[in-house]
Amino acid sequence: MYHREKSIQMKSSASALYNNLSVLRAAPRGLTHYTVVHANLVNMVSASWDGLNVSHRQLQSKEPNATASTSLIMQASWCVLPSRDLLVLTSQKGIQMYESDGSIMVYWHALDCPDTPTAQAVFSRGIAAVQDKYICVGVSSGVILVFDVPSKGSNITLSEVLEEHREAITDMAAECSGGQECVADLVSADDSGCVCVWRSGEEFTLLNKIPGLDMTVSSVCLYKGVVIAGYGSGQIRLYEALTGILHAEVNGHARWIYSLDMAPFSGLLLSAAEDSFVRVWHLSLLPETNSVEVSHMYNECITDTQICGAKFCDADGSAFAVTGYDLSEIVRYAQ
Template sequence: MYERNVTLTLVTNASALANNLAVQFVPLTMKALTVAVIHEGYINVIPVHNVDMRSRYIPCVESGSRPRHVSTTVTEVLWCKLGKQQVFVVASSLGVQIFNHDGRVCKFSHPCSDVPDAGGNFARGLAVIGKDKLCVGNSIGYIRIFYAVDKSDGIELTESKKCHEKAITDLTGFENGNLLVTADESGAVCLWKLKEELQLVVDFPTFGYPCSSMKLWRDYILCAYGSGHIRIFNIVTLSLVSEIAGHARWVTAIDIAPETGLFLSVSEDSFAKVWKISEDNGK
């Protein structure tokens, strides 16, 4: 069913973070162009097939600065289309930075801090909803929503809302819709609807472990946990429909093929597993 295709060599090793892999796709073809992997305060950017492109090792620093030592901690990166622009988004202890698609020019930055910085503030959790809205979480449970202004190619902060009591771990949403799912270090998972502002739809039960990774697929939210469990919630019935003891250790990421319902989970137990969602009962 699966064949080994190509081995990609990182400039350095990858940090032990959840969701530590981002893919840049060629528009329209949806073929992988480059991948990005975080190492502490740096980002490995590696070409997948193009022999004319070189790997890059990008430091995460404040725009315009050139420090000798990079003390930033990068938590997540994302390639996405925001409005009419293809951008590269970086969440870190500096807040959120939005670069052009190749990561060379910083177009926008925001600290995403809601308390005095004692060294523990960070942004984490990135999702695009409604094609032109970027949602960003932070270390004290706030969600910020940034709007892409097409006429000026600018970015504006439109909302900042306290959504969780613990640090945000992941966000997911529909690019063509107005639903946003948020998760935190306590394991709380919340479904929101964005109208003029974020409105809570449901707060799902917690299970005692952080929710590390999430994906939305059709009427289902796929949630991975530090306990090794994978749980599926239905956004129509607002209930838990499936629970799998999928791994022996922390699940570090999940991803789904939207056309087939096949989804992949990877874990600290060293296993990568492929699962199939049945549309009959969501299991």
């Protein structure tokens, strides 16, 4: 179904972080852009679809105070809004938003960092672009910060703080299809395994809270009203977003799942884990029985690699990319 293509080399390796890969496809220029975090650096790679033309850039975590030490980056992700694309970095010190090429920082939000050595670690993690103008970012305290982003300029404002989670946010995902008003368009997960389903708007509304199973949910997706959650146990669970009904449970991996991704046009689901396997599944929604059918389509073992990031390169799922801990390359597969 897929074959391995030429890997793309990076200037530094990937850190062992959840969802440590973001992909932005720029169709008019025939380029695919990748970001991979290494410590306090972000590897930014732009590659032509055939992989022959590649350009590199490294973005370092910056602080407004020039004397401040750089902080470890927890995640880097492109947020695609109708009017603009922004690159969002989350770190131990705060949240940074850049123009999509990383050239200009347009916004900085500092986190409240306690001074005592025994204080709980503070960081931000989990990024999602919601509706037409919001970027949501999770924090280690469990709160979700909602930023209102204008169509241009740097007048980004913190519009709301969502306080439903009690543990550190691990991941968030958003969906809205075809300009239709979605009932649920944001899902968030935390270290305890709790998953919250939200509807965005002038004020965000909590629609459902799926209780945790004492196992971390490291990655989540939202697809046509179905929440897909990847667990530290290696299981993938599919819930109905509004009711929390469990549609399916798949023992997909032998070890901790690090990344999930959906191809919305084809219903393909990508999962990747510490067990060195990346797998592709197909989701079929069956309205007549209000159920979801999961079919296994493809798997690939990247030998001796702790996979930490996997993303489809397009909305059809015709290609995907994978990163691994301490691996200085992006491994690519295409149909």
